[in-house]
Amino acid sequence: MAAPALAQTDASAPALHIGLRTHYGFIIPHSAAIREVSFSHPRALELDLSLHFTSEQAWQYIQGYPRLGVSLAYTSFDNPEVLGNAYVLLLYVEPFLSAHKRFSLSFRLGGGISHQDNVYDSISNPQNQFYSTKIAFPLTVNLMSNYRLSDTWLLRAGATYSHISNGGIRQPNKGINYPMATLGVDYALRTAAFPERHLQKHGPLRQERYYLLALLGTLKDERADPEDKQPLWGLTTYASQRIGRLSALAAGAEWVADYSIKRELEQKKDDTDFQRGAMLAGHELYIGRFRFNQMLGIYIYAPHKARDPVYQRWGLEYHTADGLYVGINLKAHRHVADFMDVRVGWRLGT
DSSP: OBOOOOOOSOTTSOEEEEEEEEEEEOOOOOSGGGGGGOOOOOEEEEEEEEEEOOOHHHHHHHTSEEEEEEEEEEEEOSOTTTTOEEEEEEEEEEEEESTTBSEEEEEEEEEEEEEESSOOBTTTBTTOOSOOSSEEEEEEEEEEEEEEOSSSEEEEEEEEEEEEEOTTSSSOOOOEEEEEEEEEEEEEEEOOOOOOOOOOOSSSOOOOEEEEEEEEEEEEEOSSOTTSEEEEEEEEEEEEEEOSSSEEEEEEEEEEEEHHHHHHHHHTTOOOOOEEEEEEEEEEEEETTEEEEEEEEEEEEOSSOOSSSEEEEEEEEEEOTTSEEEEEEEEEETTEEEEEEEEEEEEEEO
16 A cells, blocks of 8 residues: 655655664674674664655666665674774665555665774784774665655664675774664655656667776785785776666776785795786676675786685775766675775776
């Protein structure tokens, strides 16, 4: 049953929501080094502010009404002596399916910055192998069910998966992964109507192909001296072939020069080349101007062998209309993050 249309003063303005949520979950013991301190139950309190877009163009693009928002969360890891607490600031995008009905589903992707108050210390806190910097970079995904109580109140329940890592800036950096059950409410500071729309049938979807080139970079600590940072830079290029309204397949290559490896080899008086090259293949999820990509990399040039011959990349990008894009990207060997980079690039399309 469709909910009554919501009134608003300006039909072109998106709805404005404030939300409050609670979370309760567990830590995944993904490595033997952190297993002994993984048996706790994180709990979190989250406040967020969002814009919920209602235009025909927004709906036709993703067949749902998207939200863009910012959230602030306090997380207790239920182990103050070792893990402490995290304070998380996230930016997110969240498409809603069937927002015009009383019951709807939504899916959120978010990334941001966090502060941890009890990090690893070789003397005072050696058990915390999860993170060793006070500043880190969280990523989150969730699936929510939503029930509209009235024109202004929305009840929400679902599941959230969160990951916090410093992206390899300093070791140890096993990263903390914690799924949680989520319950909360939203209040509409400005309401909006969510009409029931139908997909426009203008023939088959145009198969768009893009070619992308980007420069990437970050700073990474030395293994021998975590206080000493070394630059890391690289170049990546790939082709992206759209196969649906929300999906694309991508393939390409990257070349990375990690000067923390160079310094490590110099200290061993080893003249092996520290640079690495790899082939990439994966999937891209399109949400408006945002791209969430998941790639698998295979080293084709690595004289100084990496932890594994393959690795994963997880990225979030924002693309402008004129072809420029910026993003963040996490590289990991299985459960261990290698580094997180920032990147800027150009897109050429057909």
